[in-house]
Amino acid sequence: MKSWFFRFFTSSIGKKLLMALTGLFLILFLMVHLAGNLQLLYNDGGVAFNVYADFMAHNPLIQLVSKGNFAFILLHAIVGTVLWVRNRSARGSQGYAVQKTKATQTNAGFAKNMWYLGVIVFVFIIIHLLQFWAMMKFGDVGADVNLVDIDGKQVKNLYALVEVAFTNMPFVFFYVLSMAVIAFHLWHGFQSAFQTIGWNHPKYTPVVQFLGKAYSVLVPLGFAVIPIVFYLRHA
Numbered sequence: 001m002k003s004w005f006f007r008f009f010t011s012s013i014g015k016k017l018l019m020a021l022t023g024l025f026l027i028l029f030l031m032v033h034l035a036g037n038l039q040l041l042y043n044d045g046g047v048a049f050n051v052y053a054d055f056m057a058h059n060p061l062i063q064l065v066s067k068g069n070f071a072f073i074l075l076h077a078i079v080g081t082v083l084w085v086r087n088r089s090a091r092g093s094q095g096y097a098v099q100k101t102k103a104t105q106t107n108a109g110f111a112k113n114m115w116y117l118g119v120i121v122f123v124f125i126i127i128h129l130l131q132f133w134a135m136m137k138f139g140d141v142g143a144d145v146n147l148v149d150i151d152g153k154q155v156k157n158l159y160a161l162v163e164v165a166f167t168n169m170p171f172v173f174f175y176v177l178s179m180a181v182i183a184f185h186l187w188h189g190f191q192s193a194f195q196t197i198g199w200n201h202p203k204y205t206p207v208v209q210f211l212g213k214a215y216s217v218l219v220p221l222g223f224a225v226i227p228i229v230f231y232l233r234h235a
């Protein structure tokens, strides 16, 4: 017999809750990732960033969270696709004609766009992981990634890897455009997640909505600044 846990998370409301919880975790990840990446902007030849990246790569707790992060990205993408497919087939059925109010149309429109935006974000993440994460983890030291001496310790020079990517104009465009897509995805996603978990308060909901909108603009903007600064610095 299937457990209540399995039944809940495969139900319609359970799937929406999964989307909200994994989405909120990824929102948190993005903020931490940005804070770490902003160290790329120090004009120190990459010392601060390489020390940070080395710490992240060797801390067992961070590595555990990292595995959860990958699992949540996949879960978010798979459950989102299942919901999208189900919504699409529901729209073709009689039920849609009955519920065709302005609000549901707007919601359906948003949900549809969210899937398309999500697919672009997913493709971005795959390319991004191949470019940096996989290189750092599995790249050939000497050929793909170099070692650098920091205070007598040999660490992987991830900064140099980032530098190669962001002094390449097509990559700078790709990153900046992807950040715009992420901003749109977050704009709706943040509010939708709070709505799903049923967090509603007359005083605090407008504040949370404002913070969500500010986050959706500022975090992608923070990421987009990095390739632009790198490109201009080395132009």
Ligand code: HEM
Pocket: 030, 033, 037, 053, 056, 065, 066, 067, 069, 070, 121, 125, 128, 129, 132, 133, 136, 158, 162, 175, 182, 223, 224, 226, 227
């Ligand atoms: C300027 C923008 C960005 C730069 C320079 C950057 C850089 C990096 C680097 C160097 C790594 C490998 C080292 C590490 O794990 O920290 C990495 C990993 C990763 N990045 Fe980014 N990143 C950027 C934007 C993003 C964005 C917007 C997303 C998501 C939408 C993202 C998702 C990830 C993920 C999921 C990992 C794997 C982290 C893990 O090990 O759990 N990155 N990034």
